[in-house]
Amino acid sequence: MLESAKDDRLDFRLEVADLQQSATQSMWEIRRKWENKHDLSRAEWIFLSQFAQVACEQLSGDAALPTPAAFGVLLEAVLAVRALRGDRGVELDRYYLGNLGSQEQAVFNDRQLDPDLVPRVTAKLLQELQASPSAPKPTFAGRNLYVAIRDEELPDVVALNRVLAPRMEMLFRLAARGHWLQEHRPVISMRDREVITDSFVVTVPRFRLTFNLANDGNLSMLISMVDKDLAYPVSTYPEIKEFAAMLERVSPGQDWRGEYFHASTRQKTAEQPVRFQFHRHRDTISIGFSAEEWQRLKEAFAQAAETPKLEKAYEELSLVYGEL
DSSP states (O other): OHHHHHHTTHHHHHHHHHHHHTHHHHHHHHHHHHHTTOOOOHHHHHHHHHHHHHHHHOOOTTOOOOOHHHHHHHHHHHHHHHTTOOSOOHHHHHHHHHHHTOOOHHHHTSSSOOTTHHHHHHHHHHHHHHHOTTSOOOTTHHHHHHHHHHHSOOSOHHHHHHHHGGGHHHHHHHHHHHHHHHHOOOSOOTTTOOOOOEEEEEEETTEEEEEEEOTTSOEEEEEEETTTTEEEEEOSHHHHHHHHHHHHHOBTTBOEEOSSEEEEEEOSSTTSOOEEEEEETTTOOEEEEEHHHHHHHHHHHHHHHTSHHHHHHHHHHHHHTOOO
């Protein structure tokens, strides 16, 4: 039974199922192995790729897809794993091309598939992603990576680590994003974390942003609105990232409906100025802004994003919550 299980790759499935039983702890242990430059098992790579697939395909409200750079790394990772294959691969290539939206249908009907077709289609997608941030994203690239790691005939796990390890930082961030979307928990272990607290302030006319890095590694923010004599807390990194995206995306006639916030604009008559407003879903307290105030708040966030402390905090938290 054990020999047949090995032939049917049930050993991978059993290992992956075991990792899924404690997904957050498994993610944390994989991160520790990566940081200590230890190779991952094939089951661990499959486990990560499953969450990367979730990161690419599961959305909430107006939340954006992963960045073009992230999709680029996924596409390159699939090619790297595919290049290790042994004998078979035609049916896998058909699967990859179907998920990439290849228009070369004539090739699909041939018994022999051009082995250069997948690299050619992938190279074209990579060029499009690099040329324009607004280019359509290959949403199903994550499932291609999952199937490649699971089903390609590979020489050994050492070769798999050799081609994927250089791309691990982005792959882990994608997996952490998928983990957050599915599990709603950060990839963090209090047992092994050093206790760090820090805070800093960014000020622009009418607004002051106070950021606090708590001892559990989480980031919180207090928006002080001077003219309104109001202090508004944004308590988690995912909320802060969505708030920043909301500020950028909302414009006259363009609303925002995210997981945490809803924002809109209104203008009673053509002669009256546009007003901006937002509320958080869980408290429904609506706050209004003039166009100038909204712009000032955007400037405050842009200024904060350029501070070394926030850049460092974002870099760490992108490994805890993923690319949000």
